[in-house]
Amino acid sequence: MSGRRSRSKQSSVSRITDEQIADLVSKLQQLIPELRRRRFDQVSSSKVLQETCNYIRSLHREVDDLSDRLSMLLASTDSDSDQAAIIRSLLM
Amino acid sequence: MDLHNLNPSSLKSRFTTRFLRALTEINARKPIASSSSPREIFQRYRRIKDAADTSMAYSVRSRRTWSKATLWRLRTPSHRRRLASFGRRSSLNKTRTTTTASHRGAVVVQITSRGGGLGVQLEELRELVPGGEAMDLCNLLDETAHYIKCLTTQVQVMRTIANLYSLE
Numbered sequence: 001m002s003g004r005r006s007r008s009k010q011s012s013v014s015r016i017t018d019e020q021i022a023d024l025v026s027k028l029q030q031l032i033p034e035l036r037r038r039r040f041d042q043v044s045s046s047k048v049l050q051e052t053c054n055y056i057r058s059l060h061r062e063v064d065d066l067s068d069r070l071s072m073l074l075a076s077t078d079s080d081s082d083q084a085a086i087i088r089s090l091l092m
Numbered sequence: 093m094d095l096h097n098l099n100p101s102s103l104k105s106r107f108t109t110r111f112l113r114a115l116t117e118i119n120a121r122k123p124i125a126s127s128s129s130p131r132e133i134f135q136r137y138r139r140i141k142d143a144a145d146t147s148m149a150y151s152v153r154s155r156r157t158w159s160k161a162t163l164w165r166l167r168t169p170s171h172r173r174r175l176a177s178f179g180r181r182s183s184l185n186k187t188r189t190t191t192t193a194s195h196r197g198a199v200v201v202q203i204t205s206r207g208g209g210l211g212v213q214l215e216e217l218r219e220l221v222p223g224g225e226a227m228d229l230c231n232l233l234d235e236t237a238h239y240i241k242c243l244t245t246q247v248q249v250m251r252t253i254a255n256l257y258s259l260e
Binding site: 046 | 115234237
């Protein structure tokens with residue numbers, strides 16, 4: 001990808017083939033829970049992009065909600081340094 | 093989420109370590125009173141959210157346009173960002189190669205346009221993915237896939253931490 005980027009300084013649209021776009025779009029489709037089950041159906045690129053936008057927006061909302069929740073939780077915890085150690089040991 | 097078999101060099105554990113460290117710092121910076129004002133809680137929310145986004149951007153192995161854009165957004169004061177984006181937007185309407193300077197060096201961007209019905213969704217996507225407004229179509233789709241993977245990891249870990257904290 002980076003090779004293409006530096007080589008194609010004056011490239012036109014035709015360098016990017018429809019197939020490449022279709023590949024990238026189907027790769028995206030696999031990542032979106034809504035569309036993953038419809039793997040064998042023909043999902044239009046437009047739908048994939050639309051669902052991608054919706055999915056990213058919902059992920060942003062979740063980050064917001066979780067940050068909010070964490071800020072409340074931090075307010076009510078005392079010794080979080082050993083809690084952090086506990087979590088670290090759980091997750092490592 | 094399986095908690096016990098984490099690969100120590102995975103994105104998930106890199107993010108978790110960074111983020112937990114940041115949370116500890118945020119907590120240590122201001123002594124937490126049980127009667128924090130709404131404003132203090134909002135500030136803490138902002139710090140936590142920025143820490144989460146920054147931690148993830150730092151944790152990616154190969155630096156991506158979106159991760160660089162995230163770090164730039166969070167670390168550059170807004171007045172310098174406004175000047176930079178003014179310069180970037182005025183050259184977006186041209187279709188030749190343009191060079192945009194980020195604080196880490198030069199980033200060569202190329203604008204390609206694709207006709208058809210994808211226009212509106214692509215514009216939306218460009219706004220959602222950090223740095224998206226300057227990517228060409230291939231890079232935009234590729235970066236989006238990576239961005240989504242990282243965002244889902246970020247959400248998973250944040251949720252686990254929040255659940256563990258609320259068990260207290």
